[in-house]
Amino acid sequence: MNREIDSYLKYLGLTNLRERWDTYLKDAAIKKSSCQHLLTTVITDEYRYVLERRRTSRLKAAFIPDVLVMETFPFERQGRLKKKTVMELYDSLRYITESQVLLLIGPTGCGKTGLATAYLVHAINNEYHGRFIDFKDLLRLLYASLADRSDKKVLKRLASIDCLLIDEVGYTSLDKIQAGLFFDLMKMRHKKRCTIITSQLGFDEWGSFINDRHLTAAILDRITENCTVFNMSKCISIRKKRIEYAAEKAKAE
Numbered sequence: 712m713n714r715e716i717d718s719y720l721k722y723l724g725l726t727n728l729r730e731r732w733d734t735y736l737k738d739a740a741i742k743k744s745s746c747q748h749l750l751t752t753v754i755t756d757e758y759r760y761v762l763e764r765r766r767t768s769r770l771k772a773a774f775i776p777d778v779l780v781m782e783t784f785p786f787e788r789q790g791r792l793k794k795k796t797v798m799e800l801y802d803s804l805r806y807i808t809e810s811q812v813l814l815l816i817g818p819t820g821c822g823k824t825g826l827a828t829a830y831l832v833h834a835i836n837n838e839y840h841g842r843f844i845d846f847k848d849l850l851r852l853l854y855a856s857l858a859d860r861s862d863k864k865v866l867k868r869l870a871s872i873d874c875l876l877i878d879e880v881g882y883t884s885l886d887k888i889q890a891g892l893f894f895d896l897m898k899m900r901h902k903k904r905c906t907i908i909t910s911q912l913g914f915d916e917w918g919s920f921i922n923d924r925h926l927t928a929a930i931l932d933r934i935t936e937n938c939t940v941f942n943m944s945k946c947i948s949i950r951k952k953r954i955e956y957a958a959e960k961a962k963a964e
Contacts, residue, residue: 727760728753769835775843781829789822789946797826800939806905807834807874812934813907817943823909824878826941830907831876839873846880853892862892870899874907881912884920894926901933908934913944 712732720729728735739749770778781801786794800806806813813830815823828843835841844852849869856865869875885893900906912919914931921927 725757727757731756766836766838769838769840770832773831773835773841773843775828775831777825777828778832779825779828780832781826784822784826784829789943791945792941792943797941801830801833804834804837806830806907806939807837807839809937810900810902810905812938813905813941814934814938815907815909815941815943816911816913817941817946818911821943821946823941823943827876827878827907827909831874834874834905841874841876842869842872843876843878845878847883849877849896850883850885850889850893853896854889857888857892866892866895866899869896870904872904874905875900876907876909878909880908880910881917881920884922887923887926890921890923890926893921894930897930897933902937906934 712729716732717729720726720732735749735753738744744752781798786792786797800813805811813827815827817823831841831843852865853862856862897906914935917931918924918927921930
């Protein structure tokens, strides 16, 4: 490749073609490919390269702490979870196309965050934009936006995300202002975007951290209108444990 062509490809952002230029020409000469076949191969490869680059970019922008996929979820260890129901929702992408709320309820270590993440990653892999955020971080973000009066802008940005995963709702109690901001976000996303929520608390316990009876009712009313609930309350912990003892037990005299 001469320098002029190289500079053109660099300017156009055709990174894959730039890197594989000589390979394409060599393969075409060996296989005696037609011009149409060569151009088709080049354009198809560029298309796939751009798709993958954009997918990787969306995944990075989602801030997922541990990228888990459905293929690795241990269904065999969670017999109480209906795999068929889980997979039908996953494969159909109905949770995205129907702007559902997915609510995963269960004790720590049962895999609810991993399962929720698999749904989020699947949406991202299918060209939707997603975001993973811990409930405490969400509250801090919303509360901080009040200080510089950017709350409307922040809410609008969060409301526009195709698939928003809010992890461990209920770990932090809300004051009236925080509860109002959380309600505003859920109201803006209601029946417009998919929201995935994980929590250790059932519906009847949400009042314990929202601390406002009317806001609790209003939030739950919107969540449950178009919602799939994963009741994992009786699922076992699947978190691997590695315990080392630094001292031996005292021997009985």
